[in-house]
Amino acid sequence: xxxxxxxxxxxxxxxxxxxxxxxxxxxxxxxxxxxxxxxxxxxxxxxxxxxxxxxxxxxxxxxxxxxxxxxxxxxxxxxxxxxxxxxxxxxxxxxxxxxxxxxxxxxxxxxxxxxxxxxxxxxxxxxxxxxxxxxxxxxxxxxxxxxxxxxxxxxxxxxxxxxxxxxxxxxxxxxxxxxxxxxxxxxxxxxxxxxxxxxxxxxxxxxxxxxxxxxxxxxxxxxxxxxxxxxxxxxxxxxxxxxxxxxxxxxxxxxxxxxxxxxxxxxxxxxxxxxxxxxxxxx
Numbered sequence: 001x002x003x004x005x006x007x008x009x010x011x012x013x014x015x016x017x018x019x020x021x022x023x024x025x026x027x028x029x030x031x032x033x034x035x036x037x038x039x040x041x042x043x044x045x046x047x048x049x050x051x052x053x054x055x056x057x058x059x060x061x062x063x064x065x066x067x068x069x070x071x072x073x074x075x076x077x078x079x080x081x082x083x084x085x086x087x088x089x090x091x092x093x094x095x096x097x098x099x100x101x102x103x104x105x106x107x108x109x110x111x112x113x114x115x116x117x118x119x120x121x122x123x124x125x126x127x128x129x130x131x132x133x134x135x136x137x138x139x140x141x142x143x144x145x146x147x148x149x150x151x152x153x154x155x156x157x158x159x160x161x162x163x164x165x166x167x168x169x170x171x172x173x174x175x176x177x178x179x180x181x182x183x184x185x186x187x188x189x190x191x192x193x194x195x196x197x198x199x200x201x202x203x204x205x206x207x208x209x210x211x212x213x214x215x216x217x218x219x220x221x222x223x224x225x226x227x228x229x230x231x232x233x234x235x236x237x238x239x240x241x242x243x244x245x246x247x248x249x250x251x252x253x254x255x256x257x258x259x260x261x262x263x264x265x266x267x268x269x270x271x272x273x274x275x276x277x278x279x280x281x282x283x
Contacts, residue, residue, distance in 0.1 A: 117153025
């Protein structure tokens, strides 16, 4: 891959989904895209760039390379300390505030970058355990840009590695062992979760998801450059209700990205919160 081919392909990928490959990672882009040259029997990365720009199947091909370029390793109950803040502190706070002023109780959570589904199903299990939500409507939306991992999430069957941090209590209560191997998420969990395809740079489609009380977006924006991070985070702000929460990965921060959110210090973790009575308001 020449320097010019790298720049053309890097910029095309960036404009499509916000993933950024700097000059030091040119080898990574070349390695992951080289197999697509073989598939299409192309002689150069320039020919492949032309395919991505002008071929009538370009959208399908872009979906294919999103599977190649994104990292989707995850497991149930990842970052346990943050989940403890979620279930022991944040959700009870929402229950207390909502119960005092609303009659139709509903909680909506978005797992942005849900990969193979372990995160939204983990959220569902935690919410099912909470007494304060017993009569509430619970909705969890899981989205990802990779169609391959979304198929896995919809199937809801997982091997042993997905349970590396899962207590036997949850595994026995919310999964059924399959004759062909693996464990399937039970329907009482699955019915709370909607899995769909979404490019986080598509702010128009993002707004169509409706409003949320909490957004999990963990270890996703680390792959974006600053302008893309800013665009995505500001879109999160627009779809969060007033006082809604944004939970990022442990290595991620909004420093130098935006000042729209307040940083809340809970006993178990620090999370971002949309201020009350903000100009955007709740939906």
